[in-house]
Amino acid sequence: MSVIYLLISISIIVAIGFFAAFVKAVKSGQYDDDYTPSVRMLFDDELKQEPKNTTHKKTKKQI
Amino acid sequence: MGTNTCFHCGLEIKRADEILFGDKHFCCNGCKTVFEIFSSNGLDSYYDLGSPGARPLENQNKYDFLGNEQIVARLLQFNEGSIQIVNLSIPHIHCSSCIWILENLRKLHGGISASQVNFHEKTVRITYNPEVVGLKEIVGLLCAIGYEPYISLENYDKGKTQQDRTLTYKLGVAFFCFGNIMLLSFPEYFEMKEYWLDQYRGFFRMLIFALSLPSFLYSASGYYVAAWKSLQSRMLNIEIPIALGIIIMFVRSVFDMLLDHGPGFFDSMTGLVFFMLLGKMFQTKTYRFLSFERDYKSYFPVAVTRVSNSSEESIPIHEVVTGDRLLIRNQEIIPADGILFSPTAAIDYSFVTGESVPVNKKSGDKIFAGGRLNGSLIEIEALQTVSQSYLTQLWSNAIFEKRAERKIQSITDAVSHYFTPILLLIAVSGFGFWIFVDPNTAFNVFTAVLIVACPCALALTAPFTLGNVLRLYGKSKLYLKNAAVIEQISKIDTIIFDKTGTITSGTKSNIAYEGAYLSERKQVWVKNIVRASNHPLSRLLYEHLPSGPTTAVEQFNEITGLGIEARIEGNNVRIGSAEFIGKASEKLAFQTVVYVAINGIVFGKYRFHNEYREGLSDLFATLGKKYGIKVLSGDNEGEQTLLRNMLPKGTELVFNQKPDQKLEFIKNLQSQGHCVMMIGDGLNDAGALAQSNVGIAISENVNVFSPACDGILDATQFGRLDQFLQLSKKAMWTIKMSFALSLLYNAIGLSFALSGNLLPLVAAIIMPLSTVTIVSFVTLMSNWYARKLKIADEMPKYDKYHGLPQNRKVILDTQIKV
Numbered sequence: 052m053s054v055i056y057l058l059i060s061i062s063i064i065v066a067i068g069f070f071a072a073f074v075k076a077v078k079s080g081q082y083d084d085d086y087t088p089s090v091r092m093l094f095d096d097e098l099k100q101e102p103k104n105t106t107h108k109k110t111k112k113q114i
Numbered sequence: 115m116g117t118n119t120c121f122h123c124g125l126e127i128k129r130a131d132e133i134l135f136g137d138k139h140f141c142c143n144g145c146k147t148v149f150e151i152f153s154s155n156g157l158d159s160y161y162d163l164g165s166p167g168a169r170p171l172e173n174q175n176k177y178d179f180l181g182n183e184q185i186v187a188r189l190l191q192f193n194e195g196s197i198q199i200v201n202l203s204i205p206h207i208h209c210s211s212c213i214w215i216l217e218n219l220r221k222l223h224g225g226i227s228a229s230q231v232n233f234h235e236k237t238v239r240i241t242y243n244p245e246v247v248g249l250k251e252i253v254g255l256l257c258a259i260g261y262e263p264y265i266s267l268e269n270y271d272k273g274k275t276q277q278d279r280t281l282t283y284k285l286g287v288a289f290f291c292f293g294n295i296m297l298l299s300f301p302e303y304f305e306m307k308e309y310w311l312d313q314y315r316g317f318f319r320m321l322i323f324a325l326s327l328p329s330f331l332y333s334a335s336g337y338y339v340a341a342w343k344s345l346q347s348r349m350l351n352i353e354i355p356i357a358l359g360i361i362i363m364f365v366r367s368v369f370d371m372l373l374d375h376g377p378g379f380f381d382s383m384t385g386l387v388f389f390m391l392l393g394k395m396f397q398t399k400t401y402r403f404l405s406f407e408r409d410y411k412s413y414f415p416v417a418v419t420r421v422s423n424s425s426e427e428s429i430p431i432h433e434v435v436t437g438d439r440l441l442i443r444n445q446e447i448i449p450a451d452g453i454l455f456s457p458t459a460a461i462d463y464s465f466v467t468g469e470s471v472p473v474n475k476k477s478g479d480k481i482f483a484g485g486r487l488n489g490s491l492i493e494i495e496a497l498q499t500v501s502q503s504y505l506t507q508l509w510s511n512a513i514f515e516k517r518a519e520r521k522i523q524s525i526t527d528a529v530s531h532y533f534t535p536i537l538l539l540i541a542v543s544g545f546g547f548w549i550f551v552d553p554n555t556a557f558n559v560f561t562a563v564l565i566v567a568c569p570c571a572l573a574l575t576a577p578f579t580l581g582n583v584l585r586l587y588g589k590s591k592l593y594l595k596n597a598a599v600i601e602q603i604s605k606i607d608t609i610i611f612d613k614t615g616t617i618t619s620g621t622k623s624n625i626a627y628e629g630a631y632l633s634e635r636k637q638v639w640v641k642n643i644v645r646a647s648n649h650p651l652s653r654l655l656y657e658h659l660p661s662g663p664t665t666a667v668e669q670f671n672e673i674t675g676l677g678i679e680a681r682i683e684g685n686n687v688r689i690g691s692a693e694f695i696g697k698a699s700e701k702l703a704f705q706t707v708v709y710v711a712i713n714g715i716v717f718g719k720y721r722f723h724n725e726y727r728e729g730l731s732d733l734f735a736t737l738g739k740k741y742g743i744k745v746l747s748g749d750n751e752g753e754q755t756l757l758r759n760m761l762p763k764g765t766e767l768v769f770n771q772k773p774d775q776k777l778e779f780i781k782n783l784q785s786q787g788h789c790v791m792m793i794g795d796g797l798n799d800a801g802a803l804a805q806s807n808v809g810i811a812i813s814e815n816v817n818v819f820s821p822a823c824d825g826i827l828d829a830t831q832f833g834r835l836d837q838f839l840q841l842s843k844k845a846m847w848t849i850k851m852s853f854a855l856s857l858l859y860n861a862i863g864l865s866f867a868l869s870g871n872l873l874p875l876v877a878a879i880i881m882p883l884s885t886v887t888i889v890s891f892v893t894l895m896s897n898w899y900a901r902k903l904k905i906a907d908e909m910p911k912y913d914k915y916h917g918l919p920q921n922r923k924v925i926l927d928t929q930i931k932v
Contacts, residue, residue: 055314059321063294070290077282087233090210091217 121161122149123260148259155221160211177257177265179417179428180250189249189265189416191239197227198244202263204256205815207236216261223247223255265416281398284333285391291329292384295322302377303875319371319378326380330364334387352530352573355537359568360387366561379565382877386570389885397577397584397597406595406823413465413484413797414500418442418449421493431500438496442487451503452494454479459492461485466505466797467614467748484797508773508801524601525849526576530569537567544868555870562872566863571856571884575849579892583845586900591828592810592838599824602808603842605789609737610780610802612794613747613757616812617730619829624725625658629718632710636717638662639682640710643689646670647678651708652689655720677708687712723756729833731760736836738762742788746771746779748798777801793835797821837903844899852892859884
């Protein structure tokens with residue numbers, strides 16, 4: 052019978068957990084720039100292509 | 115890329131300067147170097163991303179001041195041992211290749227450990243090890259690859275600014291509360307008599323009450339403060355009924371809950387708070403890469419080179435005192451009024467006056483701060499400190515102080531001026547009526563009136579309409595400081611234009627030849643001669659003249675301040691001022707002219723006009739019918755007749771205006787009751803822009819400097835000014851229509867409330883319903899008007915960041931290849 056107390060409490064706790072995640076995300080600056088990450092995401096594929104390039108060795112030296 | 119365009123920057127290659135490197139063609143050495151840097155570090159993919167790069171700057175000494183640790187320390191964001199972080203603003207960032215190359219800076223220099231681009235703000239945040247690489251080297255590297263950072267006095271003074279995220283938090287809290295309360299209220303909306311719901315009612319209500327507290331106490335707090343402030347200043351703001359509504363709603367709900375009358379209005383209250391914060395959020399769209407608060411500080415350099423006893427040192431420009439000898443290099447800004455010591459100098463005042471043709475100065479001439487040096491290095495002696503200079507003095511005018519706190523009564527405030535008293539009257543008379551019928555209902559009616567009439571929809575109308583129009587303007591490249599400016603635009607009756615750089619184009623000069631016939635062969639002679647000269651007028655003339663075969667020029671002699679003498683194909687050619695070619699100076703000398711003499715015979719002169727912007731006469735003709743139009747110019751009357759022909763009759767032309775006179779002129783008009791819009795461009799208009807009701811700065815490139823203003827208009831959109839003005843009027847009309855609609859809702863709600871049967875469910879339906887209809891109504895209306903006025907409809911959907919769709923496509927193509 053008291054299971055409803057338990058369930059509602061759990062659901063509220065889960066909701067609070069999501070809310071905390073949101074606050075954390077805002078604090079970390081995730082919403083300050085909503086454009087660049089979308090482009091950056093696509094670049095990772097570009098970089099992987101590089102080892103095939105002839106200039107590979109040089110790149111490594113620089114790092 | 116074609117063979118005629120540079121592989122790196124994509125610009126057309128002038129045949130004489132072409133550089134071949136491998137199988138690639140470059141327009142200049144700089145571009146070739148960038149390519150070399152990129153390719154030797156494995157960053158060739160830059161060129162696969164499609165968009166052309168920027169031509170690098172040749173002037174490396176410009177950032178010598180970054181060797182000064184004191185100055186560097188002020189610019190850094192983080193400075194701890196072997197880690198330094200700097201946030202540099204790079205106006206050139208415009209496409210995905212820019213992001214890519216800047217985020218791979220660490221491949222170009224080992225000392226850089228990370229770099230992160232913020233595209234909207236056009237900044238890059240670089241983390242580096244100061245023991246390996248200095249900021250000066252990094253900036254040098256950025257310049258070398260064509261991404262010159264914009265370091266100004268502003269960065270120096272600003273320090274670290276933290277972004278204000280309060281509204282986001284408040285909105286998050288409001289949504290959290292609203293959503294959960296909505297869910298927990300569902301049982302109450304439907305059947306109340308069921309056994310197990312009855313059983314847990316208390317628990318549910320307690321939870322709802324607890325959840326409503328953060329929304330009531332935190333999210334809505336801004337409204338209480340605003341209401342309290344407006345009460346103190348005896349203004350009946352829209353915030354008063356809102357705050358009153360929220361508080362009454364909360365108090366009555368608590369009573370209802372405690373006395374077990376019903377579930378209360380917690381759901382409506384949190385919903386209302388959420389929707390209103392959403393409206394606020396929508397209205398605060400800002401163009402973060404633009405700054406509307408710039409003064410001379412963001413334009414002036416951080417440091418300048420001082421010469422003393424033949425030693426040079428970089429000093430912060432605050433430390434410049436009268437009598438200091440300053441060294442100014444090519445493309446540097448002159449920070450303080452001074453006297454020229456070097457023989458000659460060409461100074462470009464385009465940022466100050468909008469005049470595109472540089473001014474020539476001779477040794478001993480006074481030079482005003484704000485000009486940019488064009489040509490080789492000069493030495494000046496400072497006559498004034500930086501803040502006391504002719505131009506910068508303007509900022510000591512009180513208007514720059516006043517502007518920040520100027521409060522404009524908005525249309526919403528005007529309506530609520532009537533709304534609030536009427537609302538209170540209805541509430542009290544409802545209470546007065548019911549108290550004789552049923553005292554219990556009387557309290558209910560009183561609170562219900564205040565709850566249902568809480569002007570949620572009314573308060574949302576303006577933010578959503580203006581916020582939407584702000585976006586529409588932004589798509590058409592008119593960037594406004596905030597939504598309130600739109601309301602101001604709709605009210606103006608007088609438009610004042612600056613001349614140079616505003617109605618004339620800052621970049622183009624129109625050259626006309628007058629005099630005896632000059633054969634094409636002779637024109638080519640002139641072209642060949644001016645080619646060797648670096649004088650700004652020579653450059654303009656070179657661009658203008660028809661191209662022909664290159665002929666050897668002999669005995670080339672450039673006499674600074676006068677002209678050029680040379681022999682070509684055995685003929686003596688002199689190009690220059692009237693005195694130089696032996697002609698009496700004409701009295702109409704209000705214009706810039708260059709004379710040409712061949713073998714001692716004066717052939718004629720090239721006259722340099724400012725080019726007027728396209729569609730200017732049409733625009734003035736249309737605007738002239740509706741607004742008072744005036745032209746204010748800092749120039750002399752040189753082009754008065756030309757202007758008169760172009761402008762509608764009755765246009766007032768005022769010449770020879772100093773920056774502060776422009777300001778006074780507008781003040782004068784305002785005291786006659788006019789609502790003035792000032793359209794200007796340069797620093798010398800800054801005072802007028804600040805004084806006017808709406809100050810719009812015209813900019814050839816919105817990423818570079820523009821003075822403090824209410825809005826920045828891209829120069830290419832100048833001809834559409836009339837449409838912009840009309841849209842603002844339509845926006846206000848939309849708001850008025852929507853006010854009528856929301857008052858209708860209020861009337862319906864009030865009829866429920868006054869008859870004493872406002873159920874929480876009814877309130878929970880009416881409020882979101884009115885909000886949704888109002889928001890969609892104003893959005894649709896303003897979009898419809900914008901389409902009718904042809905604003906923001908011809909732009910492709912993704913054009914916001916020039917050329918993005920193609921780049922995306924290129925990236926996707928390479929992905930497929932992999």
